[in-house]
Each structure stands twice: as C-alpha cells, then as structure tokens.
Amino acid sequence: MCNELFDDRSLVDGFRAIASAGYEAVELAPFTLGRPVEDVRAAERAKIRRTAASLGLDFTGLHWLLAKTEGMHIAAIDPEARQRTLDRLKALTDLCTDLGGHVLVFGSPQQRSTPAGMTAPDGRARSIDLFRSWAVHAEQTGTTICLEALPADETDFMNTTDEVIEIVRAVDSSAVQLVLDVKSMSAEDSPIPDQIARAAPWLAYVQANDADRGGPGFGKTDFVPIFRALADVGYDGDVSVEAFEVATDVDDLARRSFEYLSRCAIDLA
Template sequence: MIRFGICNELFEGWGLGRTCAEVKGLGYEGIELAPFTLAELITDLGKDRRAEIRRTIADAGLETIGLHWLLARTEGFHLTSPDPTVRQATQDYLKALIEATRDLGGSLMVFGSPKQRDIAPDVSREDGEQFAAEVLAAVTDDLEAYGVDLCMEPLSTAETNFLTSIEETRGLIERVGHPRVTLHLDVKAMSGDPGGSVEGLIRAHGGVAGHFHANDPNLRGPGMGDLDFGPIMKALVASGYQNWVSVEVFDFSPGAEETARQSIACLKRSLAEALA
C-alpha cells in the first residue's frame, strides 16, 4: 500500500512535537528524518533522546519512516575515498546510522549525500565503484540485524559525478549483491536521468525500489510546479510499488505549512485518479 510521508527538514525552526502535529493534521502517515536536524552527529544522539523522539512521533499517530541526508553537514566521511581510513570511518558511521534508524523506529535510510560520494579526479571510475561497493558490503550484516534497508539514490550530474543514473546505481547495487541495499527513486533526479521519461523510468524500476521521494524539478513540492503528478502516480501504481512516498523539497520559500498542504493534496488526488 502506498502511504505518504514528509521530510522533517522542511520544518526548520519548529519543535518536533509541533511538526508532528502539523504533519498528522494534514493527513500524512509518516515522517522522514534528516540526522542533522537531530544532532551534529548521530553518535551525539543518546539512547534516551532517541527513545523520546520515537515516542513523540508515535504519540502524534505517525510512523518514523527512516533517515535521509545521511552524511550532510558532516566531515571526514566519503564513500569513494582512496584513503582506507576515511572509508573505514564512513563504514563505521553508516553502522551508527543504521542502529539509530532502528532506535528511532525507522526501517530505511536514503543515501544521497552527493559531495560525500563524488569520485575524485585522481581516482579511476573502476576504483571508485569498488571502494563504494566495499563500504556498502561491510554494513550489510548490520542492515540485516536491525531490519533496515539502505536505498541508494541516483542524482543529477549537476550534483555529483557518481551514481548519476538509475542504470549506474542499479549496477552498484548488483555489485554489492545484498537485498537490504536497494534503489531509491526521486522525481527531481529522474527528470534529468538519461534513461528516459520520469513515467517510463518509474514503470521500469518502481517494482524494485525501496523508497520514493516526490518533488518538482523546481525544487518545491508535488503540485507546486509544472510537472503533472497524475501520470507519475499511475506509473508508480502500475510498477507494483507498495512503499512510502515522501515529500522532499529544497526550496522552502512558500513556507512549511503551505508546501506540506499543497503537496499532500496533489499526491492524494493523483493516487485516487491512478486507482480509479
């Protein structure tokens, strides 16, 4: 069953209780958390505080979807670094994020973090891919133990030089070869994917995706730009996708309440049309 959630960084400056009340009141069922909104580093977030956050979300009648923006606003972590010390630190931090996801009540993590995965000019493509695969493979036991999926997100060439298409990302996922390392789809990113139209990409890959972000190429929420979400939702339903659809925006200027309100109205309307 497709359910709708929203990413919490949109509500910058709000307390978590107020955010959850607003999100629930608008009709969302889940909330997705950016670690930097909770603590400078996830390892700074103690067990008691994690339990308190989980209770606040549950008491509002919401579910914790998981974490995204995993390495944002951190230093010393990088997926394709040629330095084994950096890769070890990245692996260790991903393990800490996996445990935190479980503690917070979530079941997935979205790996976007474009600057922490760029392949450096002095690193070959093959070496960069191998470094990334090694780091990801090293955390699969933790993913399995904590029941968390790590969803790898293709991004545009304007953001990164690594994993810039669904095809490339699925190649890395296959190289890792573990069911807990899976694909993430993002509408904004798919708008620039060389593999085809957004709807075509969803129909081709939605059935294997572990998570989905809804947004407009203009960086605002669904229904707040020129992109028609009717065909997108029809393609998602047709693909067999049965997981969360989270609103993730990057332009906060319309305001958190207005963005959240317009976004879920668009998504609910589009899903109803797709199921009719």
C-alpha cells in the same frame, strides 16, 4: 514528509507541523537532531519515537545521511576515514531501527563524488566495497539501504536510474535496493514511467517532488501517470515528500503537497 524544512523549529514542532498537514510518517534528516548520532542515547531515541507516535506519526527512515559532516567519504583512501564513514552509516542504521524506520536513503552527493586524484572506476569499486560492508549491518537490523540517483550537476557518481541499478546489482545484497526521486528522474532523458518499470525489481522507496525542486503540485510535474506507473509495477510502499524550494512557507508547502498528491491518487482510482 522529510523534516529538514522545519529545521528552524524544535524537533517536536516540526513533527507537529507534518502531522497537521495530514502526513502519516516522518523521513528524518539526522542533522536536525543537532549533534552526532552517536551522542543520541537510547532513552532519547525512545522519547523521539514516542513523541512522534503521540502525534500519529511513524518514521519511514532516514535521509541526508552524511550531510553536514566532515572527513567522511564512501570512497576514502585513508583507512581511518573509511572506517569513520562506515561506522557512522552503521550508527545511522541503528538509529533508524530504534525509531521504527525501515529505509536509509543514500544521496549525500559530496561524500560520494569521485575524490580528487582518483579515477572514476577506482571510486566506484571503493564505494561498492563499502556498500557491501554496510549491507551486512543493514541485513542484521532488517533495514534497507536505498541508493539514490542524483543529477550530474550534483555529483559524478550514480547519476541515472540505470547506473544505480548497476551498483545495486554489483553489491548483491537483499538489504541494498534503490529509491526513485521524481526530481532526479525528471533530469533524465528517459520518461519517468519507463524508469519506474526498469527499477521495479529493486524499488523500495519513492520521494515526491517537482522537477523544479519544489513540492509536488507546485510545478508542472503530473503525478497521476507517476502513480499509475507505480501501481502497474505493484509498488505498495511509502511516498515521501521532499522539497528543496519553498514558494510560500513550509506549512503551506506541506499542506498543499499533501492535498495535491491525495487528489492525484483519487484521480488514479
């Protein structure tokens, strides 16, 4: 489960709540560390990993990579801003490795939307170039960059599964794959099982939420056919709960989302 919903608590209390709800791993939002990743030293990283492990939790990786940052953009024209962005993404890749994670989910709508005064093709080309540079570091650390489709009301770049596939193919690195997010897939015209089938060759991670941005099971999205489609393409990776709207309280959301997904898995079996 993603941990930012517990950001009003200490890091360990958030981990404890996630473990108590039944989850096996954390997907970490770096801003919940409370300071830039470069300031989180090796000893503290090791302590965070040990603390999670003591609760029975691993780390799948990181997401919200550039959230709550200033002066960073993957299509930046300014060389210093570009280098600052690339350096941060490399630093996050190192953090992911130190925590024992394996995926870096790249959503960050504000830091990927076409900058004012730039054409969409130019922004796309600049972004691909930065992804290629980042991928070299990801390859060296054994981590996987997962590019994420986001709806048009959030950004104008990589809005659909097919558009993300195009970028993944253009970058052409084994370290750059894609994540499928149920909320984002629900915003497309194409049925979710069809999107899963098309994305299968590059699929490295799945984020579970309802079409209405709540937790799985809190809306009308049926996960049984989603799980069936994932099974049909041979997906055996992680499924991480990421919710944006909390209907009751976060502990209830965490528990009920886990229980719902577990029932769907049983129904599928």
